Amino acid sequence: MDKPKYLQIKDKIMGFIEGQQPNTPIPSEREISTIYDASRMTVRRAIEELVEDGYLYREKNVGTFVADEKARKKINPVIIEEAAHDDTKYKILYFNMYFDVKDFDNGDDVIENLDIEPGELFLRVVRLALQNDSPICIEEIYIARKNVPSDDIKELNDFLDYNKYAQEGSMNQIFVPMMIPTKYAKLLKIKIDTPIIRVDNLILRKNGSPFMFVKTYYNPDKKKIAFTI
Amino acid sequence: MDKPKYLQIKDKIMGFIEGQQPNTPIPSEREISTIYDASRMTVRRAIEELVEDGYLYREKNVGTFVADEKARKKINPVIIEEAAHDDTKYKILYFNMYFDVKDFDNGDDVIENLDIEPGELFLRVVRLALQNDSPICIEEIYIARKNVPSDDIKELNDFLDYNKYAQEGSMNQIFVPMMIPTKYAKLLKIKIDTPIIRVDNLILRKNGSPFMFVKTYYNPDKKKIAFTI
């Protein structure tokens, strides 16, 4: 049982919340601390995280209550929804190892975002994401060669799961409205002249250095881009 | 001096961070606690908030460091950027007090989102937001009559500042790609057949009950929709 106590208490409170009506009060912090034989500070820490995630809300001097499901914080649609569908399959469309940046048209923002030096090598992968055999989005992924562990890129799709890096460090997202590029329309099974959203994701390490850059072309019929803050 | 000590310490650490190079270590928690005569838990709370906001990052067993500016968390582009530009001006285009929901076409999602009963009154305001006299976006705002304080709606734009409610409760945002509606093209000074992003914001109270619904049509030339998580 190496799991910290506050996380164990968090799980237990989660169990209590489940199935409760919104606005139901939970026991007071002092009660919970005696129930689970923990100090009040430890209980507060558990509750604080649940409030942050939108499962509970506090009323000062009154109590702590179960929040409505609609208030749950889902800060990244990509992270949340792809975690829910573990059946996401990828089809690699292009795999251009070690492009020189000059050989690559339309790569200005890649150079800029990844701090790539002139002549520096980088990797470009384009892949189609499918859920239940429906095309969800196309991802253009860029990463500097120096950031790729040389040993094995066998489990490529796992390595390219950028959401896990984003949770460690941070991710900057830009939402760009555009027409579906002709070359991608058929792959995503949508008509040309359809307006779509391209999301440009820059994944940063904890210290802020750029790690990976991903342009994502979402199929508006299949993927609703939404989140709750 | 009624400001909590941990917020005062947070401000002081903020001052220290300012102008420091990324990856510079800050003093250890124990040092800071002696400097400001606070317990370590109080110092930790200040640091935790700065880590949450992306100003600092921690390395376990090593220390706490200044993060790169790029890692700053800006979870809502609307909140952040409108706070930065306090010169936002609004021009009311329509002000339809107390519409009956049936009289209003295309209002299905309004009914659904705001939990409006058939025949229940609600308010609809359409306004154009300008920054430096440039049209930034058009907002269609819906709110149930019962949620409007009857006394004064004199300071309408202040009342409709939905970001402040979102900080209290929560906000669900959906990003919808679309062509600019013909009726709004001229007002936003963009060409017809331009793809844009409409953001549908549902503002919820702390307990999750719907409060306000805002559809926002962004001018892609003027407003980059971006955030960092």
Place this chain on the structure above:
DNA sequence: CAGTGGTCTAGACCACTTG
């Protein structure tokens, strides 16, 4: 080895709400 962040305790006082 000393130092760091991560966790935890057993108290305390405060302002505030509610019966």
Place this chain on the structure above:
DNA sequence: AAGTGGTCTAGACCACTGA
């Protein structure tokens, strides 16, 4: 008056890092 959440203290032990 009793109970609540918000803040704060002065300790403690742990696993881990780096010189």
